[in-house]
Amino acid sequence: MTPVEMELFNAIERLGRAEFVGAGREVGAEFLSGQLLRVHGTRPRKLTLSDVVVVGELDLEAGEVGFPVEFERCTFEYAPNFEQATVAGLYFADCRLPGLRASQVRLQDGLALRGCIINGRVQLTGAHVAGQLDMDDCVIDGPRDGAFKADGLKVEQDVYCSGRFAVNGLTHMVGAHIGGQFICEGSTFRNPGEDRTLELSGLVVDEHVFWRNGFVAEGEVNLIGARIGGRFICEGARFHSPGRTALCVGGMAVGQQVEFSGGCVVNGELNMVGGHFGAWVKLTGAEFSNPGGVAVDLTRSVTTLNLVLRKGTTVQGELRMIGARVDGLVGAQGAHLSNASGIALNASGLQVNSDLVLGVQADVRFHAQGVVVLADAQVGGNFDCSGGLFENEDGDALVARGIKVGMDAVLGAQFTARGRVDFARARIDGKLDFTGARLKNEGDAVRCDSVRVGHAAVFDDALVTGCVRMCDARIGSEISFVGAVLKGVPAVKLKGTQVRGVLRLRFAERPAGWLDLRRVQAGSLADSQGDWSRGSRLDEFVYGALLGNSMPLHQRLRWLRDEDDVVPQVYLQLSSVYAKAGLHDKATDVLMAKEDAKRRKLKGFTGRLHRTVWWVLNPTVGYGYRPLRILWCLGVLTVAGGLIFHWLRQDKQNFAVARPVLDVAWFDPWLYTIDLLLPIMSLEHSQLWVPLHGARWASLAFTVLGWVLAVCLVTGIGRLFKRDER
Template identity: 70%
Template sequence: MTPAEQRLDDLIKVNERVELRGEGQQISAGFLAAVLMREEGRRPRKLSLYDFVVAGELDLEAAEIGFPVEFERCTFDHEPNVEQATAAGLYFADCTLPGLRASQVRLLDGLALHGCEVNGRVKLNGAHVSGQLDLEDCVINGAFKGDGLRVDLDVHCLGRFRVTGLTHLIGARIGGQFVCEGATFRNPGEERALDLSGLVVAEHVFWRNGFSVEGEVNLSGADIAGKLFCHDARFSSPGGTAIRAVGMNVRQEMEIGDKCTVDGELNMVGCRVGGWLKLTGGRFSNPGGNAINLVRATIALNLVLRTGTLVHGQLRLAGAEVCGTLGAQGGEFRNGNGTAIEATGLKVHGDLSLAVRDDVRFHARGQVVLNDAQIDGNLDCKGGLFENEDGDALVARGISVGRDATLSAPFIARGRVDLAGASIGGKLDLTGARLKNEGDAVRCDRVRVGHLVTFEKAHATGCVRMCDAQISSEVTFAGAVLKGTPSLKLKGTRVRGQLRLRFAERPAGRIDLRRVRAGSFADDEKDWPDRSKLDEFVYEALLDGSMALPKRLDWLRDRHAYTPQVYLQLAAVYAKAGRHDEAADVLIAKEDAKRRTLVGFPGRLHRMVWWLLNPTVGYGYRPLRILWWLGFLVVAGGFLFRWLARDPGNFAKMRGDLRIEWFDPWLYTIDLLLPVVSLDHSQLWVPLGAAKWFSLAFTVLGWVLAICLVTGLGRLFKRDDR
């Protein structure tokens, strides 16, 4: 034995706790192994060796060491072998090792590589550590393999802990916490750096304070009973997967947030989080690919990506379920002209908020897809900025919203907003929204809204389209500015309450209200551009302050193609309101418009004949108008024939006993104007000269008025909706 070995042997004989400082002396690995595995003679309760050089291979394979062993500032020229050994505890502090073979070792207390430098592999496959695994400040220049490792208490990878090589802890079980603060995992030249698939942690996982992984972290199938916290951490796998956590189960809260950077995909497909999932403050980057993948994930409480969150790449939430709220207020999501957020089939039991927060607006640069999503609460996009100028900015076809859908000011969409087939239990609010797209600015075909739809003070540079929709309350465009061509399409929509136009200015393109049904209607003169379409537009009433009837009729005459139903509908509304004179005016205007549509010689002839019906009996809708004509002609004829009667040569007496003083010019005129009924006065006087021609004219006028009266009265009993 060397002096150092002799001294150690002597100390063991007299002390239960043996501490020996070698000051750089060498000790044989074989001698040390014999001491540690000694079955006869005195054995220490603890052995601590300081500043020794252990020469040779320390082979303790399958050995039973009944006491803890501690090495501090020792240097090993061969990797220690403790595979399948059983020991009370094994501790290395500030040591230098070429590696460590400890597969299937059983340690009744802890295992430490505190402050050590390991220039080779550390193998802990199948090892069982009943205490803690302490790797604080340990530097491992090689692989770290611990498949099936079991640690009953905590695992600490703290300080300047670093692994340069693959860390393999597949199926490892940690009975306490897994704490990595300031730790670094690297595997240069390889895709994966940290493989924790199937990891089971009974308490919490903390990756923070400078924690860094260069390469992929694999947490697929991991089960964490507590929380998973990542603060001030960096995960780097550019163009690949930075964190693969497919099917992971975190039973409490999970956070990859403040000062965290994930360069590569965060893949959490099918994972389950029993509390909140907080990504607020994180930077997630995988341009052109999936930055965050939460397809079919289940979040028991809230998912938050609020102010300070930056996602460069696609956020995928297709088929995910969030049992609380999903808040992305103030978050920023970028994916060029691709899809920034893909959330088809997403289920949110609370609210979904893509809104402004603390004066920082939600910003999506790329398409946001919410097709067939189910939102039990509110869809809040108030103040959000959605940009995808080459296509759709917000696509939510078939979305179901239990309460309100709010896209109000300062909401901005540069690209189409598509809500076709949406079902909204409350209101659809686009008050003050700014909508910009070359074609349809907003598309709401077949939407079902339980309350109102408002576009008040909205500004749209494309068409506002809401065809075949079902609105339970009202639709209003008060103060809106529509610049699209066409500007508004509501074809086939049903509005149980009010339909209000009253734009801030005349729309740039036509309005299509064909087959629209509304409880009541309000408009203004400036609401109607040329070539608008009102076929089969049905409404029950006109609201106070609507466009005056004369101007409405002028617009229909000059700027709308003749459509009988439009006039009949308007007349029915006035008649229902007890305004029969206005109803008659509408029907008269209808007849005028109808005559103008007739072309060719038959049309001109038809218009000439019917030209008499309007001023005389109003096409039969104002038959009493003929009394004014009769009264006028009676007065005019009376004065005329009275003047003519001054000259005896204008009238000849039919009987000799008649005197010219008996001639009554007014009675004579009435007798001429009544072609069917005779008062016999005109039979007593024979007109001569000029009186003959005037009498003939009044007789013809009488027949004309009679024919007009009969024709007009006949039309009252004839349905004409052509």
């Protein structure tokens, strides 16, 4: 033994707790191995070696060290070998090692590498540490294919890799099991020139994982199939693998909360496919960047409570949530999603048991640059996009085809969509609310074909540049456009829609384009004069009533008269509404207006003939709808004829008596006129006088007028019994 070794030997022999300070002197590894493995002689309760240089290979393979051993500020010439050894406890503090070989080592207490600098591989494959694994401030610079290899490692308590802890090279811990917490605060993992930095697939942590406060991983981190009993917190962490997967936790199960928040930055894809998270998933305040690719992938994941990515969250690339399930709410108020080349949020088939909120938080609005896809999603509560900004020029901004919403779908309060909003085949149990929305798209700005809404569809005060399309929809209460401004051509297409309550127009100004209300059925209609654009299509538009303060009848008829196409059903429908309300005079006026419009549009000889007949039938019997008008005609003609014949009889040469016994003074002009105007019956007064000169032509004129009135009367009475089936 050298003098130093003798001094160490005596220290072990004298003291139960041996502390030896080498002051930089050398100790042979073979001698030290013998002392650690000694069977005979004094065995210390603990051996602490400080400032010692261990020369040679410290080889304790398959050996048993029955007491804890601590090395402080020691330097090793070769990597210590503890493979398959059994050690009471092994602690390195501020040491320099060319590596550590400790595969399948059994440590009855803990293992520490605190503050060590290790230029080589740390091998802990299959190791079993009954206490803690403490590697705070440790720096490992090893080979790329495995600087820290700990597959199958089992640590019954906590693992600490914090402070200045850093690994240059691959960290490989497949199937490792940590009984306590896995804490990596401020640590750095690098593997230059390689894709993967941390290989932790199948990792099991019974309590929490804290990768936060400056944690850095450069290269892919793989946690596929990991199981974490408590929380997984990556607050303030940085994952850097541009253009590739930065962090893959596919199939991972976390018993409690998952956080990528508080300034967490992920450059590359965050893959959480098929993960199961027992509480919250919090992405608020994080930055995820994978331009042109998938930035965050939550496909088929399950979140037991809420999923939040609120104000301060930035996603560059696609946020994918296809088939995911969230038992609480999804809150993205104030988040910014950007993937201008394609889909910003892909949540087809998403299931949310509570609310889905893509709105405003603290005056910061949700902003999506790219398509937001929620096709066939299911939302148990409200779908709230109030104040959100959705941008995808010349394409779809929000695709919610087939979405099912248990309560209201709210897209108001300055909700803005630059691109089409698509709710085709949606099922909304409450209200579809676009109050105050700002919608812009060439063609259809809103498409809600075949939508089913339990309550109302509201577009009040909305500004829509494009068409509001809602064909074949079923609305349980009302459709309202009160105060809306529509600038599309066409402005509204509601073809085939059924509204149980009110179709309420009342636009702020006349729409720029026409309205398509063909085959629409509404319980009632509320409109005004400025609601109807030229060319609107109303074929088979059926409504039960006109609400008060609607357009006056004369204005409505004037608007219908100015339309290019005459649709008799429109007039018949309007007439039936007035008739049901007991306003029979107005109902008749509508039917007469129908006849006017129909004949006015006729062209050619047939048209001129019909207009001639119209010129007679309208003032006399109102096309048969007002046959008693003929009494007024008779009265006017009787008065006029009486005055004319009274004047003519002043000249006795205008009349001659038909019988010698008569006196001209007996002539009664009023009775004479009536007798001429009633061709189908005779009062025999006109037969007593022979008209001469001017009276002859006057008598002929009144006789012809009488026949005209008779024909009109017969026509009018016939119309009373004729059903207009056109």
